[in-house]
Amino acid sequence: MDIVLETDQLGKRYGRAWALRECSLRVPAGRVAALVGPNGAGKSTLLHLAVGLLRPDAGTVRIFGRRPYDDIAVLSEVGFVAQDTPLYRDFTADELFTMGARLNRRFDTALAHRRLAQIGIPRDKPVGKLSGGQRAQVALALAMAKRPRLLLLDEPVASIDPLARREFLQALMAVVAETGTTVLLSSHILADLERTCDYLIVLHASQVKLVGDVSALLAAHRQLVGPRNGGPLPAGVAHVVRAEHTDRQSTLLVRTNAALRDPAWKAYDVTLEDLILAYLGDGDSRSHAAWEVPA
Amino acid sequence: MIWLAWRQHRKQALFTAIGLALLAVFMVPTGLAMRHTFADLGLDDCVRALGTASMIPADADTCGKASIQFNGQYGVMTLIGVLFLVLPLLVGLFWGAPLVAREIEQGTHRMVWTQGVSRGHWALVKFGVAGAVALVASVVYGLGVSWWLTPMSQAGQHGRFNIFFFDMQGTAPIGYTIFAVALGIFAGTVWPKVLPAMSATLVGFLGLRIALTTLARPHYLPARVLTFPVKDATEQTNPAAGDWILSYGIRDASGKMVTANAQIACAPDATGPGAACGADLGITSGAYNWQLYQPGTRYWLFQGIETGIFLAVAALLLYLAVRRIRHVA
DSSP: OOOOEEEEEEEEEEEEEEEEEEEEEEEEOOEEEEOOOTTTTSSHHHHHHHTTTSOHHHHEEEEEOOOOOOOGGGGGGGGEEEOOOOTTTTTHHHHHHHHHHHHHOOOOOHHHHHHHHTTTSSSSSSSSGGGGHHHHHHHHHHHHHHSSSEEEEEEEETTHHHHHHHHHHHHHHHHHHHHEEEEEESSSSSSHHHOSSSEEEEETTTTTEEEEEHHHHHHHHHEEEEEETTOOOTTTTTEEEEEESSSSEEEEEEEEOOOOOOSSSSSEOOOOHHHHHHHHTOHHHHHHHHTTOOO | OHOOOOHHHHHHHHHHHHHHHHHHHHHHHHHHHHHHHHHTTTHHHHHHHHHHHHHEEETTTOHHHHHHHHHHHHEEEEHHHHGGHHHHHHHIIIIIIIHHHHHHHTTHHHHHSSSSSSSHHHHHHHHHHHHHHEEEEEHHHHHHHHHHHHHHHHHHSOOTSSSTGGGGSSTHHHHHHHHHHHHHHOOOOOOSSSSHHHHHHHHHHHHHHHIIIIIIGSSOOOOOOEEEEEETTOOOETTTSSSSEEEEEETTSSSSSSEETOOOOTTTTTTOOOHHHHHGGGTTTOOEEEEEEEEGGGHHHHHHHHHHHHHHHHHHHHHHHHHHHHOOO
């Protein structure tokens, strides 16, 4: 299995606060990976480290085995769409593509033109006058024209309306299907991810909470409902991710390591959203301590 | 990359060109008119006859009458000319400060720094394009103003070596302009927002300009001292010498300053009103005129030193800016 992006004990600090720390993960080739976490969890920091905009303060990040900060040649293999899809607003889409062609050794201007023609975006209008959704499409076309082997997107759909969001993700999926590019996409809109991603990375409070193939992760987690204080946990539970209790019953989201067979507990399949929320709700003990309130 | 830098900044280049064109529309006709008047008054020949020596014989014609007439007609031009002093600063504010600051403020650095061009290369090309436009503009400006100011300087009242007039002609404006652009760029890497970068440029530019002009420039080379007698004067100072007079006055026989900012010369048999020459001003026998000055012949040397200092500071700032660009995100 080819590893496209690999981090090892990666850390980045702003002043004394760690924006990301002890981050170790791998993204295999051909995946559409979701990078999920609340605002401030370190998603942008991780992506900026991966694309060489930031230098790691600890550990390493490798793209195709090379360190992007020191070896910018590897960036020709990487397409990056930054948060809020920054583009020169007085440039037309055509001018942005000219820029792409002049700044990159490999740039498929015809592909970019074709993509905009498909979605009907004017090429001769300054992109500052396009809608947010159209601008995101131009940014995606600009990134894809590099014919990257890895596409990194930082909250590409956060600021556009639901319809444009769906069109954007459709366009993204079409490109992925056509080219087989590996994608790492950060977002906090969980519903979108369920439709698009097959690999999941959950970041919370600067640390990686969960990494893995989506279907394997879903298969390895169960929601258990049983009586309150219903005695010992059933065999097959590796650990409890999150527990909620009412007066009469307990609801647990558990990671399993074997089949569950305990009639006292009812087991349900989990959705991707349940899973992500359970890991995000895991509690941030540091920030509780910082605010001097009990967790 | 050059294409990108030009495409991004062509509007500013256009505005700069329009600014220079407007300046030319004002300066060419007024400059020609001044030259005509200058020649009509006979100042051309008169000034040439005076030469560039610091002292001339007491009975030489100093072209005083024609000079007064000329300055009366065109004195207001010198006030307009002083406005040109801010032009290098404007270039720094509107070319230099936004160059990096706007990219980071709008987040577009995350797009352009992740293309296939290194940040160092990006920075050099951007700086190069901005620097080249600033250089062309400032050369045109410096030489144009030199041409425009020549009659005014020669008419004696505002020598080209004097503060303000030195600063807006010759090569000095080139140094100021390149420095202003470099300062703006550097400020943008430290405060990556356009307005703070512009403010820092404004403060830094005025600070260094004022400090160097008042504290350093008079001492680029040791100033010379010139003394000549009050009484029985056979010589007088030459208004066409173009000397930069730092201070002057009358000292008594012991060398003590008696009257600052004054200069008196009495012909061999002259008397003051009812008394010996200068007696009513407290001038005693043995008193002499004293002046501390930089000779006019040092003008281009001083221009070179001034320009060199600002270019060197600009180079340092650009070096630091490139270093910061490599490390910020």
